[in-house]
Amino acid sequence: MAESATSKVSEAPRTAVGRDGVLDIAARLFREQGYGTVSLRKIAEAAGIKAGSIYYHFGSKDEIVAAVLDVGIHVVHENMRQAVSALPKDTGAETILRAAIGAHLRALLDLSDYTSANVRIFGQVPQSVRDANLPTRRAYEAEWDTLLSRLQDEGALRGDVDIRRLRLMLIGALNATLDWFDPGRGSAEALSRTYADVFLNGILERQDT
Amino acid sequence: MAESATSKVSEAPRTAVGRDGVLDIAARLFREQGYGTVSLRKIAEAAGIKAGSIYYHFGSKDEIVAAVLDVGIHVVHENMRQAVSALPKDTGAETILRAAIGAHLRALLDLSDYTSANVRIFGQVPQSVRDANLPTRRAYEAEWDTLLSRLQDEGALRGDVDIRRLRLMLIGALNATLDWFDPGRGSAEALSRTYADVFLNGILERQDT
DNA sequence: ACGCCTAACTAACAGTTGTTAGGTTGTTGC
DNA sequence: GCAACAACCTAACAACTGTTAGTTAGGCGT
Numbered sequence: 001m002a003e004s005a006t007s008k009v010s011e012a013p014r015t016a017v018g019r020d021g022v023l024d025i026a027a028r029l030f031r032e033q034g035y036g037t038v039s040l041r042k043i044a045e046a047a048g049i050k051a052g053s054i055y056y057h058f059g060s061k062d063e064i065v066a067a068v069l070d071v072g073i074h075v076v077h078e079n080m081r082q083a084v085s086a087l088p089k090d091t092g093a094e095t096i097l098r099a100a101i102g103a104h105l106r107a108l109l110d111l112s113d114y115t116s117a118n119v120r121i122f123g124q125v126p127q128s129v130r131d132a133n134l135p136t137r138r139a140y141e142a143e144w145d146t147l148l149s150r151l152q153d154e155g156a157l158r159g160d161v162d163i164r165r166l167r168l169m170l171i172g173a174l175n176a177t178l179d180w181f182d183p184g185r186g187s188a189e190a191l192s193r194t195y196a197d198v199f200l201n202g203i204l205e206r207q208d209t
Numbered sequence: 210m211a212e213s214a215t216s217k218v219s220e221a222p223r224t225a226v227g228r229d230g231v232l233d234i235a236a237r238l239f240r241e242q243g244y245g246t247v248s249l250r251k252i253a254e255a256a257g258i259k260a261g262s263i264y265y266h267f268g269s270k271d272e273i274v275a276a277v278l279d280v281g282i283h284v285v286h287e288n289m290r291q292a293v294s295a296l297p298k299d300t301g302a303e304t305i306l307r308a309a310i311g312a313h314l315r316a317l318l319d320l321s322d323y324t325s326a327n328v329r330i331f332g333q334v335p336q337s338v339r340d341a342n343l344p345t346r347r348a349y350e351a352e353w354d355t356l357l358s359r360l361q362d363e364g365a366l367r368g369d370v371d372i373r374r375l376r377l378m379l380i381g382a383l384n385a386t387l388d389w390f391d392p393g394r395g396s397a398e399a400l401s402r403t404y405a406d407v408f409l410n411g412i413l414e415r416q417d418t
Numbered sequence: 419a420c421g422c423c424t425a426a427c428t429a430a431c432a433g434t435t436g437t438t439a440g441g442t443t444g445t446t447g448c
Numbered sequence: 449g450c451a452a453c454a455a456c457c458t459a460a461c462a463a464c465t466g467t468t469a470g471t472t473a474g475g476c477g478t
Contacts, residue, residue, distance in 0.1 A: 034333045036245020172385030202411035
């Protein structure tokens, strides 16, 4: 045969997609289309490989989606933790809350397909996968509860709503933005400010000035 | 689990399930398990009939889910509209908003599998089905926008947030309760009050009495 | 030059999906 | 008693699902 060294290099993308590449694409598809309608063949096609090849990197579809879910929480957790701990020690409650809200919203809407995929598909995945993601989730929830409790003990937060419910309301409201947020219509930053305004002070017009 | 109605449990359900019966069960399953994982055979089995029989009542799976989505919005829309219009004419802004929030939350958490199914599966359904549901949706959204605009014009609502965003935030936050609300842990009524408190006045502790 | 490792491929499997065509009931009107 | 109809059933279809087994191809260290 003729020289094989140079003749065939042009066609196929010889750079391996790899485990991380598959995971990235899976996260994106899950975020865009949900869990049930995204098949391994769709993921494979988007990655430029064949369905069977995925099993070199993952043992099952559950394993893929479990990995996506875990990474999603880790990203938003780390983002929120750093945003809060980067503030000076004497920062006021309002500023702290604004930072936490902003960090969560940024991870969700700007930063990570993994985080947005988590929020979108958590309710659609098999229960075993959900259970596997629960510890990671609870760690992030605990981070919020700790923060909110501290502020409530300081007297900065109203005392008539228990922390768990407050956290569920807050994160639930932020996550809901995923259903309608359009980056072409406004920035996540601006949205973050509005959410903080409303959550901190309410939507009623106040008489005091 | 399914037998409940008559004392005559002998063999076959003499009473026809009918179109409405299938739709009821579809709504419940969609709410519980999402769109993609609920097959026609699951619906049929839960209804006590065979999969093929569904096609006597509906032309396709899309037709079923489209019907569920439409009913879901109609229920919550009617519920909210009546709750607000039942109030005396001189009712204050705060009371009106509390009534609207309560009506939405009640339809979602207590009243209707159709409404909760709509919220849960809207993002998972084929785009053609979503598009078919859009007009119904927009009518409900317009109801909210009208209400919020009126209150804002009266000076009862803060003026620095535009109505569309305010509505998206509000309904999004309420709908998010579906992911964690547990009827055994608290009533929808109590939850409704908390949501109104927080949304109207914010979560910060205030100095004024 | 050799063997190993990584990353892919092909081809098939058993099961499930939405859907269709044609057949079988039970009830009702006449 | 018979026809008409509504509500269901049976059986199959093509397409798609996750998954497995066995194979191939290139790069690296020795």
